[in-house]
Amino acid sequence: MAHVLSLHLYLSADASKTSPPMPLKFSKRTNKHNKSISAPRKRPPSPLRRTQKLNLEVSPHRAVSAVRLMRIEMGGAFADLLNEKGKGSGDNEMGYVERTLGFRTKDLDDRDLRLVTDIVGGTIRWRRYLDHLICSLCHDERKFRSMEPLLLQIIRIGFYEIVKLDMPPYAVVDENVRLAKVALRPGAGNMVNGILRKLVLLKETNSLPLPILEGDDRAQARALATLYSHPVWMVRRWTKYLGQEEAIRLMQWNNGEPSFNLRANSGKGVTRDDLVMQLNLLKVPHELSLHLDHFVRIKKGMQIVIQAELLKQGLCSVQDESAGLVVSVVNPQPGESIIDCCAAPGGKTLYMASLMDGQGMVYAIDINKGRLRILRETAKLHQVDTVITTIPADLRVFAETYPMKSDKVLLDAPCSGLGVLSKVIIY
Numbered sequence: 001m002a003h004v005l006s007l008h009l010y011l012s013a014d015a016s017k018t019s020p021p022m023p024l025k026f027s028k029r030t031n032k033h034n035k036s037i038s039a040p041r042k043r044p045p046s047p048l049r050r051t052q053k054l055n056l057e058v059s060p061h062r063a064v065s066a067v068r069l070m071r072i073e074m075g076g077a078f079a080d081l082l083n084e085k086g087k088g089s090g091d092n093e094m095g096y097v098e099r100t101l102g103f104r105t106k107d108l109d110d111r112d113l114r115l116v117t118d119i120v121g122g123t124i125r126w127r128r129y130l131d132h133l134i135c136s137l138c139h140d141e142r143k144f145r146s147m148e149p150l151l152l153q154i155i156r157i158g159f160y161e162i163v164k165l166d167m168p169p170y171a172v173v174d175e176n177v178r179l180a181k182v183a184l185r186p187g188a189g190n191m192v193n194g195i196l197r198k199l200v201l202l203k204e205t206n207s208l209p210l211p212i213l214e215g216d217d218r219a220q221a222r223a224l225a226t227l228y229s230h231p232v233w234m235v236r237r238w239t240k241y242l243g244q245e246e247a248i249r250l251m252q253w254n255n256g257e258p259s260f261n262l263r264a265n266s267g268k269g270v271t272r273d274d275l276v277m278q279l280n281l282l283k284v285p286h287e288l289s290l291h292l293d294h295f296v297r298i299k300k301g302m303q304i305v306i307q308a309e310l311l312k313q314g315l316c317s318v319q320d321e322s323a324g325l326v327v328s329v330v331n332p333q334p335g336e337s338i339i340d341c342c343a344a345p346g347g348k349t350l351y352m353a354s355l356m357d358g359q360g361m362v363y364a365i366d367i368n369k370g371r372l373r374i375l376r377e378t379a380k381l382h383q384v385d386t387v388i389t390t391i392p393a394d395l396r397v398f399a400e401t402y403p404m405k406s407d408k409v410l411l412d413a414p415c416s417g418l419g420v421l422s423k424v425i426i427y
């Protein structure tokens with residue numbers, strides 16, 4: 001049966017033209033200690049300047065992690081976006097490193113890149129827990145609150161490496177002390193040395209200053225929020241609806257290592273077997289999705305997939321199985337017309353289009369022109385652009401104004417995003 005939405009299609013190719021993407025912008029805090037974190041200049045530095053500022057003393061992955069954390073915290077950049085950019089625009093990344101730390105490091109190899117991803121993601125996921133420990137070891141909350149941002153990021157990295165990654169503690173202390181000395185000043189190195197050594201001692205004697213689960217609901221929620229590094233309101237809500245045990249399980253899952261799904265792009269004639277063959281060649285461990293024919297799961301090796309350009313060539317997409325399951329409910333058929341009401345950046349639109357064998361149309365509506373532009377570009381890359389029409393519009397106005405009929409309607413309205421906490425940053 002045809003579904004009716006009061007929409008009318010008025011769009012021509014012209015209507016989907018959008019303005020060019022805005023560059024990432026970073027708000028600058030006015031802190032006398034702050035190093036600059038503004039965007040690097042376009043012009044590449046001369047070879048002479050590059051060599052002069054190259055620092056081979058500090059471990060590159062720690063330097064880059066510290067700068068990424070600064071960018072995320074101060075500029076609101078997204079961790080996953082930065083991870084993708086890490087490889088593709090290494091020069092750009094080193095530009096940020098140089099402007100923030102005052103020197104360049106040697107280029108990151110694959111192992112460094114994996115460490116950066118682990119450290120940045122983990123430090124963000126465990127931030128509340130790490131900050132509790134740092135603050136406790138400072139003995140003075142004001143000292144903690146007024147700590148200069150770069151110093152704080154270096155200390156957070158050290159704490160994360162020691163407490164959560166179980167890295168050899170004295171190597172961690174040495175490396176982070178060196179980074180603080182070179183990037184800031186000798187006194188900052190001494191501060192890092194003192195606090196990290198205190199932490200190592202407390203960890204070795206099993207006496208980390210962690211909150212105890214006691215008192216009324218509110219006090220217990222605060223303790224759990226610190227122990228599992230989640231916002232207090234979230235802990236209270238989940239404890240209320242799920243009970244404490246289940247809430248803890250959910251928080252542990254959120255803070256675990258995220259896994260990713262890849263979807264073979266059948267629109268371009270790529271089968272899951274083809275994708276599996278590529279992953280085998282790249283030695284990326286994977287397993288088949290139990291629920292969806294086009295999907296595979298990977299835990300490690302995302303950087304390898306990015307570097308091998310499987311995504312760039314449009315052979316596959318990163319897409320959660322949960323998103324794929326929504327499309328399997330819509331069950332797109334060749335020849336159908338489908339309205340995707342909140343479509344951008346287009347994960348579900350593209351999957352639906354790839355199942356239509358080049359026949360029919362997915363009308364992709366979204367209020368955000370920039371995200372629709374990404375959808376159009378990806379549709380071309382995936383060779384499904386002939387069955388997608390983008391409509392930049394506010395659905396609320398558009399649905400009232402233009403009646404439109406279609407076989408199926410998908411409404412994927414903005415949500416809390418709490419289901420993807422292990423992959424995104426929420427402080």
Ligand SMILES: C[S@@+](CC[C@H](N)C(=O)[O-])C[C@H]1O[C@@H](n2cnc3c(N)ncnc32)[C@H](O)[C@@H]1O
Nearest residue numbers: 342343344345346347348366367368394395412
């Ligand atoms: C959850 S995201 C959609 C994700 C998308 N379905 C996918 O699979 O990639 C929600 C989208 O709704 C869009 N949106 C929010 N308010 C809207 C409105 N009033 N009209 C149209 N789109 C809207 C946002 O711009 C955002 O892109």
